[in-house]
Amino acid sequence: MAKRTRIIEGTWNCTSCDTKGIPARHKVCPSCGNPRELTGKESEFDFGGVDAKSGKSLREGVTDEPALELAAAGEDWFCAYCGASNRGDLPRCKQCNAERTDDAKAAVSRELPSPAEAPPAPPPKKGLGKKAWLALGLLFSCCFGTGVFGIWAGSTHEYPGSVTGTAWQRSVVRERFSPVVKTGWRDELSTTAPRMPVNGAGEVAGVANMRDCVSRQRGTRRVADGTERVCRTKTRKVACGTEEKCRRRDKGNGFVEEVCEDVTKYCSESYEDCQNETRYRTEPVYALQCAYDTYEWKEVDRRETSGTDDRPRWPELTASGVDRLRREEKYSVRIRYEDDGEKEHVLEPKSEQEFLTWKKGQGATLTVTNLGKVEQAVPR
Numbered sequence: 342m343a344k345r346t347r348i349i350e351g352t353w354n355c356t357s358c359d360t361k362g363i364p365a366r367h368k369v370c371p372s373c374g375n376p377r378e379l380t381g382k383e384s385e386f387d388f389g390g391v392d393a394k395s396g397k398s399l400r401e402g403v404t405d406e407p408a409l410e411l412a413a414a415g416e417d418w419f420c421a422y423c424g425a426s427n428r429g430d431l432p433r434c435k436q437c438n439a440e441r442t443d444d445a446k447a448a449v450s451r452e453l454p455s456p457a458e459a460p461p462a463p464p465p466k467k468g469l470g471k472k473a474w475l476a477l478g479l480l481f482s483c484c485f486g487t488g489v490f491g492i493w494a495g496s497t498h499e500y501p502g503s504v505t506g507t508a509w510q511r512s513v514v515r516e517r518f519s520p521v522v523k524t525g526w527r528d529e530l531s532t533t534a535p536r537m538p539v540n541g542a543g544e545v546a547g548v549a550n551m552r553d554c555v556s557r558q559r560g561t562r563r564v565a566d567g568t569e570r571v572c573r574t575k576t577r578k579v580a581c582g583t584e585e586k587c588r589r590r591d592k593g594n595g596f597v598e599e600v601c602e603d604v605t606k607y608c609s610e611s612y613e614d615c616q617n618e619t620r621y622r623t624e625p626v627y628a629l630q631c632a633y634d635t636y637e638w639k640e641v642d643r644r645e646t647s648g649t650d651d652r653p654r655w656p657e658l659t660a661s662g663v664d665r666l667r668r669e670e671k672y673s674v675r676i677r678y679e680d681d682g683e684k685e686h687v688l689e690p691k692s693e694q695e696f697l698t699w700k701k702g703q704g705a706t707l708t709v710t711n712l713g714k715v716e717q718a719v720p721r
């Protein structure tokens with residue numbers, strides 16, 4: 342598409358006599374004769390406003406030959422001796438006749454931001470709205486707050502302690518492989534002969550005499566039940582004519598080159614996206630449930646012993662014939678320590694070996710979190 346180029350002339354303010362809006366073509370103030378310099382923002386030009394949508398300059402373009410020639414002369418340079426601005430193509434300072442040196446500062450030509458790339462800032466509000474504060478508060482308490490609290494709560498201290506007592510409890514249970522009646526799903530059962538244990542092992546529970554089968558609900562399943570038309574409103578971008586877009590380049594000499602072109606414009610359009618989707622319903626699933634004879638281990642006798650501050654022992658109980666023995670053990674160690682007052686921690690060792698590392702009166706080291714949770718206790 343065709344590009345349209347214009348040259349926009351900027352204006353500057355003289356800091357010597359305070360004349361405002363001097364056209365850029367004047368490198369010397371027409372009122373007081375002061376040359377335009379780099380200092381005092383004299384060489385920061387005002388190019389006027391731009392249209393918010395297209396980025397097109399609201400100022401008229403210049404068309405007269407002298408101005409166009411100045412605009413095309415390249416970036417200005419500032420004399421290292423007198424500070425005056427000079428045309429980019431001049432080898433000597435127009436003001437003091439000094440030669441252009443390497444340390445003469447040059448103005449910089451650059452692309453100016455277009456309003457499309459930098460959308461106008463929303464109107465300033467007086468502080469944050471109520472919702473914004475609420476959101477900030479939530480953010481603080483949920484994310485930041487939890488994090489800090491978590492770190493604090495998780496950090497630990499070590500405390501010395503001493504064992505005030507130990508206790509143990511042991512049981513021996515005699516179990517017998519005994520007949521029972523159970524129910525099960527017909528398709529999960531198959532008739533199997535039971536086998537009695539020998540020395541408390543090798544038994545088979547078996548499934549025998551399946552009977553009294555009745556139909557019962559076992560669960561549910563989802564079944565397809567036709568289709569239904571489901572529509573959702575969606576949006577898409579569609580081309581809808583053209584719009585003018587302009588880019589501006591600061592030529593570094595008080596002029597801006599503006600290039601405008603017509604680009605395809607895209608609009609949001611909403612449409613209905615419809616599809617046939619399978620509809621489902623839930624229906625119950627039935628199956629046959631039956632009673633049957635089988636065997637399982639049942640407790641027929643139990644002996645218990647317990648003690649404090651001594652070595653654990655097993656109670657006396659013997660198995661005979663089809664019986665078997667099962668052993669249960671439970672240990673505890675009470676440890677007293679100081680953490681904002683006197684505290685007691687009860688440790689429950691899992692095995693006799695672990696329990697025997699503890700003795701009444703023995704020292705211990707406890708690792709306690711800031712929340713008062715004992716993470717570890719080891720003998721000392």
Ligand SMILES: [Zn+2]
Pocket residue numbers: 355356357358359360370371372373374375
């Ligand atoms: Zn002046």
Ligand SMILES: [Zn+2]
Pocket residue numbers: 420421422423424425434435436437438439
């Ligand atoms: Zn000079």
